[in-house]
Amino acid sequence: MDQSDPSTVTLPDGRTLSFAEYGDPDGTPVFAFHGVVGSRLLWSLCDDVATDHGIRLVAPDRPGFGGSDFQRGRDLLDWPSDVSTLADHLDIQRFGVVGFSGGGPHALACAHRLSARVRAVSLVSTVTPPETRDRADPFNEAVLEATKSVPGFSEAAFAQSAWLADNARPWFAASLVTGSPPQDRAVFDGPAGDTLVADAGEGYRSGSRGSAHDLPLVGSDWGFDPADLSQQVDMYHGRADETVNPDLARAFGDLLADVDLYLTADAHYSTYVENRGAILESAVA
Numbered sequence: 001m002d003q004s005d006p007s008t009v010t011l012p013d014g015r016t017l018s019f020a021e022y023g024d025p026d027g028t029p030v031f032a033f034h035g036v037v038g039s040r041l042l043w044s045l046c047d048d049v050a051t052d053h054g055i056r057l058v059a060p061d062r063p064g065f066g067g068s069d070f071q072r073g074r075d076l077l078d079w080p081s082d083v084s085t086l087a088d089h090l091d092i093q094r095f096g097v098v099g100f101s102g103g104g105p106h107a108l109a110c111a112h113r114l115s116a117r118v119r120a121v122s123l124v125s126t127v128t129p130p131e132t133r134d135r136a137d138p139f140n141e142a143v144l145e146a147t148k149s150v151p152g153f154s155e156a157a158f159a160q161s162a163w164l165a166d167n168a169r170p171w172f173a174a175s176l177v178t179g180s181p182p183q184d185r186a187v188f189d190g191p192a193g194d195t196l197v198a199d200a201g202e203g204y205r206s207g208s209r210g211s212a213h214d215l216p217l218v219g220s221d222w223g224f225d226p227a228d229l230s231q232q233v234d235m236y237h238g239r240a241d242e243t244v245n246p247d248l249a250r251a252f253g254d255l256l257a258d259v260d261l262y263l264t265a266d267a268h269y270s271t272y273v274e275n276r277g278a279i280l281e282s283a284v285a
Contacts, residue, residue: 038199
């Protein structure tokens with residue numbers, strides 16, 4: 001799909017929500033949610049594997065990302081309403097959800113708020129809830145806290161990345177992998193690399209407001225208890241993940257009532273890239 005021309009739906013409050021579809025158009029529906037830096041284009045890497053597994057993959061841009069209008073004051077539990085409207089627009093009644101990184105809490109919010117419609121949940125390299133944060137890397141936790149408590153910090157941090165995406169794409173690409181574990185650097189240097197860079201750049205299409213709002217959002221109280229979910233949750237997490245370390249995933253798994261945690265030898269992005277088939281299959285189980 002041409003990244004400049006996503007499909008769109010108009011939401012009840014007049015906002016535009018953009019999305020793309022991949023895989024088998026007649027397959028089992030799965031809604032897929034990108035990270036704090038990203039867009040619908042992340043899931044284009046699943047086009048072939050979704051087709052092979054008979055999955056219709058619907059990938060929306062969250063508010064302020066890609067072609068979707070920004071939503072001022074959004075909280076995590078606002079997202080299921082957008083997803084429900086999109087599902088109705090596409091004549092989809094029941095579906096699985098999958099979330100990468102910051103998309104993980106958004107997938108769980110849908111499972112909570114749309115429990116009758118969400119059949120299963122698959123999480124990959126997911127951000128974990130505040131009650132697990134004592135296991136976080138101190139530097140990463142300090143940055144997250146600053147986005148919540150220091151006025152303008154989140155906006156300034158992401159504005160620089162948005163400028164690079166618009167004006168210095170090679171530097172922007174380099175910034176995505178600077179300091180990353182070897183597993184992630186290998187993924188960016190391989191066949192998936194161009195798509196991952198395009199995905200991140202598309203997330204900044206309308207500036208940095210989406211990411212600047214999203215990071216403190218997923219790092220704050222989610223507004224529901226994931227332990228109360230009725231769906232099976234499968235979690236895929238890399239032992240080499242330095243963005244969300246595996247101790248956080250283990251602690252999160254201990255909180256969930258019905259969970260399978262799959263720890264791989266990968267890192268943050270590579271867990272997604274190297275395990276796409278299993279991740280999608282978990283969302284239709």
